[in-house]
Amino acid sequence: VEPEEEGGREEEVAVVRSMESADAEAAGGSEGAPSTEEGSGLPGFHHEVVPTGSASSRVIVHVDLDCFYAQVEMISNLELKGKPLGVQQKYLVVTCNYEARKLGVKKLMSVRDAKEKCPQLVLVNGEDLTRYREMSYKVTELMEEFSPVVERLGFDENFVDITEMVEKRLQQLQSDERSSVTVSGHVYNDQSINLHDISHIRLLVGSQIAAEMREAIYNQLGLTGCAGVASNKLLAKLVSGIFKPNQQTVLLPESCQDLIHSLNHIKKMPGIGYKTTKRLEALGINSVRDLQTFSSKILEKEFGISVAQRIQKLSFGEDNSPVTPSGPPQSFSEEDSFKKCSSEAEAKKKIAELLASLLNRVCQDGRKPHTVRLIIRRYSSEKHYSRESRQCPIPSHVIQKLGTGNYDVMTPMVDILMKLFRNMVNVKMPFHLTLLSVCFCNLKALNTAKKGPIDYYLTPSLSTTKCSGKRSLKMKDTHMED
DNA sequence: TGGGGTTAT
DNA sequence: ATAACCC
Numbered sequence: 001v002e003p004e005e006e007g008g009r010e011e012e013v014a015v016v017r018s019m020e021s022a023d024a025e026a027a028g029g030s031e032g033a034p035s036t037e038e039g040s041g042l043p044g045f046h047h048e049v050v051p052t053g054s055a056s057s058r059v060i061v062h063v064d065l066d067c068f069y070a071q072v073e074m075i076s077n078l079e080l081k082g083k084p085l086g087v088q089q090k091y092l093v094v095t096c097n098y099e100a101r102k103l104g105v106k107k108l109m110s111v112r113d114a115k116e117k118c119p120q121l122v123l124v125n126g127e128d129l130t131r132y133r134e135m136s137y138k139v140t141e142l143m144e145e146f147s148p149v150v151e152r153l154g155f156d157e158n159f160v161d162i163t164e165m166v167e168k169r170l171q172q173l174q175s176d177e178r179s180s181v182t183v184s185g186h187v188y189n190d191q192s193i194n195l196h197d198i199s200h201i202r203l204l205v206g207s208q209i210a211a212e213m214r215e216a217i218y219n220q221l222g223l224t225g226c227a228g229v230a231s232n233k234l235l236a237k238l239v240s241g242i243f244k245p246n247q248q249t250v251l252l253p254e255s256c257q258d259l260i261h262s263l264n265h266i267k268k269m270p271g272i273g274y275k276t277t278k279r280l281e282a283l284g285i286n287s288v289r290d291l292q293t294f295s296s297k298i299l300e301k302e303f304g305i306s307v308a309q310r311i312q313k314l315s316f317g318e319d320n321s322p323v324t325p326s327g328p329p330q331s332f333s334e335e336d337s338f339k340k341c342s343s344e345a346e347a348k349k350k351i352a353e354l355l356a357s358l359l360n361r362v363c364q365d366g367r368k369p370h371t372v373r374l375i376i377r378r379y380s381s382e383k384h385y386s387r388e389s390r391q392c393p394i395p396s397h398v399i400q401k402l403g404t405g406n407y408d409v410m411t412p413m414v415d416i417l418m419k420l421f422r423n424m425v426n427v428k429m430p431f432h433l434t435l436l437s438v439c440f441c442n443l444k445a446l447n448t449a450k451k452g453p454i455d456y457y458l459t460p461s462l463s464t465t466k467c468s469g470k471r472s473l474k475m476k477d478t479h480m481e482d
Numbered sequence: 483t484g485g486g487g488t489t490a491t
Numbered sequence: 492a493t494a495a496c497c498c
Contacts, residue, residue: 068498089484108483129485154487154498273496306490307495326488335485373492389492437485 057199058163059206060323062236063143063213065225066245068156070097072135073124075222084118086111087126090337094126098245129155139223140326142216146209151233152326156225159233160213161323166205184211185227185248188239189255200252203229207250214248234319235259237270260288260317271314279303291315328443332361332369335437340379344418344427347436351417352410354438359402359409362440368399369440372413374420377435387435390420403446 065071069087074080074097084100086093093114096105104117114121126132136155143150149161170178179195184207187193194200210227217223227248228240238259239251251259263269266288267277283302285291292315299308313319334354341347351374362369373391380386394416401407417438425431 064498092483094484110483127485133486152487152498157498271496275495330488333486337484387493391492435484 057202057231058161059166059202060230060233060236061160061162061206061210061213062228062230062233062240063139063158063160063210063217063225064227064237064240065139065156065217065223067095067097068136068223069095069126069132070100071223072132073126076131077124080122080124084121086114086121086123088123089125089127093121093123096121135221135223138221139217142220143213145216146213149323149325151323153237157237159236159323162206162209165209166202169205169209170202181205182208183250184208185250186243188242188249188251189258191252191255193252199231203231203250203252207248210248210250214246232317232319233321233323234270234314235317238263256317260315263288266291266315269311269314271319272311276303276307276311288315328365328367330443331439331441332358332365332443333373333375333437333439334358334361335375335435337377337435339434341433341436342431344421347421347425347433348414348418350436351421351438352414354436355410355413355417358438358440359413363403363405365443366403367443367445368402369443370394370399371440371442372416372420373439373441374417374424375435375437375439376421376424376433379432379434387437388424389439390423391439391441392416392420 070085073085073087082099084097084103084105086096086100086105088094088111091111093105093107093109093111095107096114100114100118100121103121105114105121109117111123132155136152139156140150140152140158143158143160147160147162147165151159153159173181178201181195181201181204183193183204193204206229210229214225214227217225224246226240226244226246228236228238228242228251229248230236230239230251231253235251235256239249242249260269265277265286266272266280267274269288272280279302280286280291283294283298285294291312294312296308296312299312302308303311334357336350336354338350341350370393371391372394373389375387375389377385377387395412398409398412398416401409421427425433
């Protein structure tokens with residue numbers, strides 16, 4: 001790929017370009033004739049040929065399961081269906097089904113308030129995420145059958161880039177059939193469809209694919225959910241929430257501004273979180289229009305060019321971020337919160353429990369984590385959030401034994417974690433923790449590669465300079481860090 | 483607020 | 492290692 005050169009039409013560059021193909025959006029136009037394959041063997045031959053992945057107009061679907069944990073619980077126990085159901089973690093109702101919502105229960109309501117509002121509320125404990133996680137990945141895998149480009153957002157949302165699928169279906173249609181394409185589900189704002197507008201046609205085909213996805217999720221997994229179809233992730237996500245349980249909505253370009261201005265505050269904009277909202281408010285920015293019209297220069301001064309440009313584009317409904325395939329998880333963690341943990345022995349016991357669960361998960365995954373991290377939250381009456389962590393490499397001899405249930409991997413791992421613990425917490429002083437979490441990350445595929453003469457020296461376990469055994473016990477803190 | 487996740491700095 | 496974001 002030639003650096004900087006916009007003129008030369010690149011051939012295979014979908015992935016590379018997708019990071020910055022942004023500006024094509026502003027350029028608008030030309031989405032009429034993206035063709036998929038013909039040009040790919042002839043670099044630079046046809047000036048108007050747009051490589052598949054970098055077509056300026058995409059079709060994105062956002063799939064959002066309805067009250068996911070509650071649905072999983074109702075599938076596990078059919079007795080629960082039809083009753084108001086809440087899923088409890090500690091003293092919170094983290095989510096609930098629609099029967100419960102009708103009776104006034106809200107997400108993240110305290111159990112006390114929820115029971116007060118709704119004495120008939122049935123509660124199930126949802127602190128163990130295993131079944132939710134498993135079901136979540138089944139949904140993602142189902143979506144991947146439609147298109148491999150699926151990005152997870154939490155356990156219950158997926159983005160799918162269906163641009164290619166849409167193009168393929170359009171090519172199957174004769175030109176007279178195009179004008180009989182119909183929408184599946186709602187059209188945002190009840191906007192009228194123009195079948196002479198190719199962008200409308202593409203989004204309608206997208207709505208049909210979205211309907212097929214929801215059907216598949218229901219038929220194969222028994223789950224209902226919403227979907228939104230639009231030209232980028234931001235808009236797809238915003239529009240998926242318009243008709244709420246178990247319905248879908250497509251956004252046509254002419255209604256984009258209406259959609260984003262339907263957000264009554266910038267904090268509703270995905271990508272603008274708690275901190276950014278506070279800082280924007282300090283600048284007098286409260287509405288989406290405030291952010292649209294605010295001085296770019298001052299915004300850049302406040303947030304840096306990267307954040308400033310990104311959030312201001314969001315305010316116009318522009319989002320060039322690609323749907324990034326999530327693939328297998330980057331990390332596994334288990335956490336537990338509690339009112340008080342103030343002794344090392346207590347901490348050690350909790351850490352061992354978290355670790356035991358994690359080892360099972362890591363074993364099932366097959367890959368090997370090369371880093372372990374311990375996270376704590378200290379009690380503080382006022383201070384908002386704030387966790388501290390320490391991490392270190394997992395010694396290679398421990399990594400090797402991770403999959404093999406035979407050897408005791410608990411003992412060396414607990415020892416490592418307690419070193420990390422004492423590195424963070426001065427156990428000779430009083431302390432008060434309210435959360436412990438253990439995380440395995442830096443996951444690598446098993447060493448399935450055959451060893452050539454070079455690999456031999458690059459494989460730590462085979463190198464003679466390491467692994468003296470004595471060294472790992474004397475490891476100083478700085479040696480424990482990555 | 484829970485029990486998770488991700489990426490950027 | 493932390494800070495921001497997401498659910």
